[in-house]
Amino acid sequence: MKHSLTSLFFLEGGCGSRAAHTCSVPVLPAASITALEALDLWKRHFEERGVAEPDLSSQSIMAHLLGAKTIESLEQGRLSESLSRDKAEQMWELCTRRLSRMPVQYVIEEWDFRDLTLKMRPPVFIPRPETEELVELVLTDLQTTPETRAGAGAQRTCLEVGCGSGAISLSLLKSLPQIKAIALDQSQDAVDLTRENAFSLGLQDRLQIHHIDVMKDADAVVSLCDPVAALVSNPPYLFSEDMASLEPEILRFEDHAALDGGDDGLKVIRQILTLAPKILLNHGRVYLEVDPRHPPLIQQWVEAHVEELRYVRTQHDITGRPRFCILQKEK
Amino acid sequence: MLSHRSIRLCRLCNRVIYNSSAGRGWRTRHDAPRRYCHRDAGDLHNNEKVQRFLLQVMEEYGHLGRKLQHARLGESERKELHRRQAELLPVASVFQSVRAALEELEEVVSFLHGKVGPREEDEQMAQLLKEEEAQISHRIKSLRKDLIQALVPSDPHDSSNVLLEVLSGRTTGGDICQQFSSEMFDLYQGYAGYKNWDFEVFNYTPAEYGGLHHAAVRIAGENVYRHLKHEGGTHRVQRIPEVGLSSRMQRIHTGTMTVVVLPQPLEFDVSIDPKDLRIDTFRSRGAGGQSVNTTDSAVRIVHLPTGTTAECQQSRSQLQNRETAMRVLRARLYQSIMGKETAQRHTARKQQVGTRSQSERIRTYNFSQDRVTDHRTGYVTRDIKEFMRGGEALDDLISNLLEHGDRETLLELVESSSILKGPESGAGFSD
Numbered sequence: 015m016k017h018s019l020t021s022l023f024f025l026e027g028g029c030g031s032r033a034a035h036t037c038s039v040p041v042l043p044a045a046s047i048t049a050l051e052a053l054d055l056w057k058r059h060f061e062e063r064g065v066a067e068p069d070l071s072s073q074s075i076m077a078h079l080l081g082a083k084t085i086e087s088l089e090q091g092r093l094s095e096s097l098s099r100d101k102a103e104q105m106w107e108l109c110t111r112r113l114s115r116m117p118v119q120y121v122i123e124e125w126d127f128r129d130l131t132l133k134m135r136p137p138v139f140i141p142r143p144e145t146e147e148l149v150e151l152v153l154t155d156l157q158t159t160p161e162t163r164a165g166a167g168a169q170r171t172c173l174e175v176g177c178g179s180g181a182i183s184l185s186l187l188k189s190l191p192q193i194k195a196i197a198l199d200q201s202q203d204a205v206d207l208t209r210e211n212a213f214s215l216g217l218q219d220r221l222q223i224h225h226i227d228v229m230k231d232a233d234a235v236v237s238l239c240d241p242v243a244a245l246v247s248n249p250p251y252l253f254s255e256d257m258a259s260l261e262p263e264i265l266r267f268e269d270h271a272a273l274d275g276g277d278d279g280l281k282v283i284r285q286i287l288t289l290a291p292k293i294l295l296n297h298g299r300v301y302l303e304v305d306p307r308h309p310p311l312i313q314q315w316v317e318a319h320v321e322e323l324r325y326v327r328t329q330h331d332i333t334g335r336p337r338f339c340i341l342q343k344e345k
Numbered sequence: 346m347l348s349h350r351s352i353r354l355c356r357l358c359n360r361v362i363y364n365s366s367a368g369r370g371w372r373t374r375h376d377a378p379r380r381y382c383h384r385d386a387g388d389l390h391n392n393e394k395v396q397r398f399l400l401q402v403m404e405e406y407g408h409l410g411r412k413l414q415h416a417r418l419g420e421s422e423r424k425e426l427h428r429r430q431a432e433l434l435p436v437a438s439v440f441q442s443v444r445a446a447l448e449e450l451e452e453v454v455s456f457l458h459g460k461v462g463p464r465e466e467d468e469q470m471a472q473l474l475k476e477e478e479a480q481i482s483h484r485i486k487s488l489r490k491d492l493i494q495a496l497v498p499s500d501p502h503d504s505s506n507v508l509l510e511v512l513s514g515r516t517t518g519g520d521i522c523q524q525f526s527s528e529m530f531d532l533y534q535g536y537a538g539y540k541n542w543d544f545e546v547f548n549y550t551p552a553e554y555g556g557l558h559h560a561a562v563r564i565a566g567e568n569v570y571r572h573l574k575h576e577g578g579t580h581r582v583q584r585i586p587e588v589g590l591s592s593r594m595q596r597i598h599t600g601t602m603t604v605v606v607l608p609q610p611l612e613f614d615v616s617i618d619p620k621d622l623r624i625d626t627f628r629s630r631g632a633g634g635q636s637v638n639t640t641d642s643a644v645r646i647v648h649l650p651t652g653t654t655a656e657c658q659q660s661r662s663q664l665q666n667r668e669t670a671m672r673v674l675r676a677r678l679y680q681s682i683m684g685k686e687t688a689q690r691h692t693a694r695k696q697q698v699g700t701r702s703q704s705e706r707i708r709t710y711n712f713s714q715d716r717v718t719d720h721r722t723g724y725v726t727r728d729i730k731e732f733m734r735g736g737e738a739l740d741d742l743i744s745n746l747l748e749h750g751d752r753e754t755l756l757e758l759v760e761s762s763s764i765l766k767g768p769e770s771g772a773g774f775s776d
Contacts, residue, residue, distance in 0.1 A: 067640060074640050074661075083661050086549045091527075094555045118640045126661035143626070143642060143663035144634055150664070252635055263638050273635055305634065332624045332667065333633055 039113065042106045046096040049076055053093070056109045063113060066261060071118050075108045078122040083131075115262035127181040130188060130215065134179060138207045139272035141181040144331050145248050148303045148338055149185045151329055152246055155299065156190060169194055170243040173235075173293060175228050175286055176200075178272060180208030180221075182246055187217045194220045196239055200227035201269055229282065232289050241295040248303040249282040251275040279305050283312065284319075287341070291322035294343040299326070306335040316341060389752060390489045398759040399440070399496065406430070406437045435495040443488045450481045497751045498758060503571035505608035508676040509533060510561045513552065514579075514601035521600035523556025525582040525710070528733055529602055530560050533576075535735025542566030547669050548657055561673060563609060570608045575721075575746045577606040579705065584712035597713055601706070607680040615675045615682070623647045626663060646670045653677050717742070722749050 040059050047055075053072050060068030073085040079101055082088045097105065111121045119125040119134040126132070127141045128149060134140055156170070170193050174183045177197035187195050199205050205225045212218040226234050252273045257265075264273070275281050283302060290300050300323070304312065309328040316323050324344045331337035389395055409430045412418070418426070457474045511533070513526040530549075537544040548561040564573065582600045627641035643658035644666040655674035657666040708719045710729060717732050718725050724745050732738040 070640050084659060086551075086659050087546065088551075091555065093551065117638050119638075126665075128662055128664055140638055142635060142637070143628060146662065146664040248635075250635070256636065260636060261638070264636070268638070303634070331633070333626065333628055335633060337634070 039106070039110050042102060046099075047102065048096050049080065049093045052076065052097060052102065052105050056105070059109075060112070065112060065115060066263065067118075071112050072109060074118045075112065075122060076105060078124075079104055079108070083126065114266075116267055117263045120267060128185050130181070130184060132179050132181060132184070132211050133207060133214065135203070135207055136267045137269040138201065138204045139178040139268055141179060142248075144337055145181060145303055147329075147331055148246070148248060148301060149182055149189075151338055151340070152182075152186060152244060152301050153189055155301075156186075156193070156244065171196060171239065172244045172246055173239070173242045174198065175235075175245070175247040176204075176249050176272065176282070177208050177223070178204050178248075180211045180223075182248065183208070183221060184211055184215055184217055186246075187220050188215065193243075194222075196222045196224070196242070198224050198226045198228065198235065200225075200229070200271060203269070204272075228289065229285055232285065235289060236292050239293075241298065242293055243295055243298050245286070245290055245294055245298070245300045247286055247301070249275065249286060251279045251283065251303070251305045251308065253277065253279045253305070275305075278311070280308065280311065280315070283308070284315065287312070287316055287320055287323060290341070291320065291343050296343055296345045298343050300339075300341040300343075302339045302341075303337060304339055306337065309336045309339055312339050389493050389755065392756075392759075394759045395493070395496075395755070398762055399436075399492070401762065402433060402436055402496070403440055406433045409433070436492065439488055439492045439495050443485060443492060446481055446485045446488060450478065450485065453478050453481060493755065494751075496758075497755045500571065500574075502574075502608040504568050505570040506563065506565040507569050507573055508547075508561060508605075508607045508609050508673060509564055509573060509576075510559065510603075510605040510607075511557065512559045512603040512605065513557060514603065520552060520554050520556050521582065521584070521598050522602055523552035523554075523558060525556075525580075525600050526552075526559070526602040527555075527557035529580060529604065530557055530562075532733050532735045532739065533562070533564070533573075533604075535733075536739050537564050537566075537735075539736045539740065540566060540569075540572070542569055546659065547673055548659055563672065565609075570606070571747070572743055573606045574608075575707075575743070575750065576604050578707035579603050581706045581709045582712065583709060583714075607676045609672070609676045609679075615679045617648070617671075617675065617678070621649050623649055624667065628663075642666055644670050646674050648674060648678060651678065651681065653681070719746065722746060 040055060053076050056072040056075075057068045060071055065071060077083060077085045077088060080088060080092055085093075108121050112118065116136070117140060119140045120136045123134055124131055125134050125140065128146050132141070152172070156172075172183065172186055172193060172195045174195065174197045177183055177199045180197060183195040183197045186193060197208055199208070202225055205223050208221075208223050209218070212221045212223070222239075224238065226238075228235060250271065250273050252260075252275055254274055254277055257270065257274055260273075275283065283304065286302070287300065294300070302312075313325040313328075316325055322343055322345055323341050326340040326342050328336045329338040329340065409426055413423070413426055413430065453474055457471060457478065511526050511530050514522040534544055543563075543565040545563040545565070546560065547563060548559070550558045550560065552558040579601050580603070582602075583597055585597055623646070625645040625647070627639050627643065628637060640661070642661055642663040643656065644663060645654060645656040646667070647654050653674060655670045655677060657670040657673065659669060660666050705720075707721060708717065710717050710733075712729055715727055715729050716725060717727075717729055719742060722745060724742055726732060726738055726742060728738070732742075
């Protein structure tokens, strides 16, 4: 219910400032059309309306309707087949939502992260590809040092701050059957969606989810659990002044609180790092995804303000940008 | 009519297969032998050079055995001799089995000739002996097949998995190449199913008006490379198109497509330094991170020192696309390394199967005349519709190719060996 109201609101919001006739949606043809024809029609329409990634948008939506993840993975010949009336109507409905600049992930209500397919719902933050690499980093460390961090035999726990759709925690749980995870988010929508995804993937038994704002309620975090082996986060790290220039897909549909990191983008990061020594086991690690300008600033700040935290290293993403910070608790 | 075809085709192995157009299901044929025709193996076995080669091998084996027993040897020399002995063991053991069987046969035959008499018991005995003679003869024939098989040096890559690529050719007007490429993709997918191999699609790029532009798949299972290595090359199609402008003209249209088969190495076979790679993604441009949302997860990897590239957009996850592209890159790098090694191994006599230059057509699929012809061996088969399902019909053609390939490899080996060692006198072993 809430979802459809949201999409209705944004649809009207998108068109409200324009004269009615420029908001026309292409008419669903009376005669039957093939998938290819529908794709072409909508691609051109997206182009005319300045919708970003016109061809990828229509392809992703069509693939989803035909039961595939990507257009490339469809059996050949499917695209030249006629669309059933049902499918054609669905295509029109979904593409119309895309017209309002709703991200494709929200339009089809799912997306893939590493080897998982997750449900997506506005305004919960959509996982970015960089974050797939963050999970890779954590996994590498956890896989190569089995017992040293937690003490022999103990089950290791990871704590995630700002779980969103649950991408990070659920990936870790899926890849490492022996660990447990605790996920937090200040948004009730995010907590609900993470819970849904956990159940869909059958990982709910090893995951605790809490509705907590780390900025306001740090103490609540400390009393949640025993010290953990790892603290992971993709915290809001954009600079406030950069928010306004974000593309409509993000600005209109995603939770700004998941993006805005304050004047220098470090507001939430500083809070997490202050908290870290209180919730980590000795030699436990913090893994953060950050803005490329942050690593040296974080290193300086930690040296000056957090005695028990040592800056280990900066890791670059595959585009070559400094993207991940790894720190370790040293008592 | 049959004999006319026999003359026209492969002179050594008459393999004209007439498949009935009965259609459904995999048809099994019990009449024709699956691997060597008896004539083939016998033919090779009686080849003078093969005989000499065989005796050389046995001499070497005997020499090795004696040396290992009696001579004083250093550690590494002993190791080397043991290794060589193990290499020759398969041939030696079959050879010894053949010799033992021949002795048995001789015994039986002499009994048979000595026991002829009018009495009933003698007749019964003679009957039994005749049966035994037939059995032993049959066993000798089979052992000789095995012997030849054991002599053929194997390709070290035979057991590897492969990266198979299907690439449409280009013609002016019409989509015959793309349509054909799509059918070839189905062919290999069908064959993988028939052989119980794993068929994983890395890349599938359809063409604009139906058909396939290019695709890449990984096929994993038992001896995949051995079976598919001769599929690489240009395949030609001839048909009267069913739909489109050209069908009105009713001329026979020709198109081509290319198949590339690369053995897929294990991880450690190809070491790639991450510093040598440039990875291109949508996020390479612009700021990346939280400030961008996109559905473009395509990845392209460039190996800077060699310029080799690989790309993938099969998945919605960028990480998965990257892993797939790395696998493809690895296979391509391995191929170029291997290519150099293969060139170094070439001897005077080229293998008939496998050294055609890229532009030469290895096989023609004639839909108008319902016929598939492999140009390397002259093998012809009918019922193209059944063939394109990738089942037994294709498997038969491939078996035939392998026989030829093995044969040529063996003859090449024998030839080069005789050049090195010079002509020797040696008693033949034929009966």
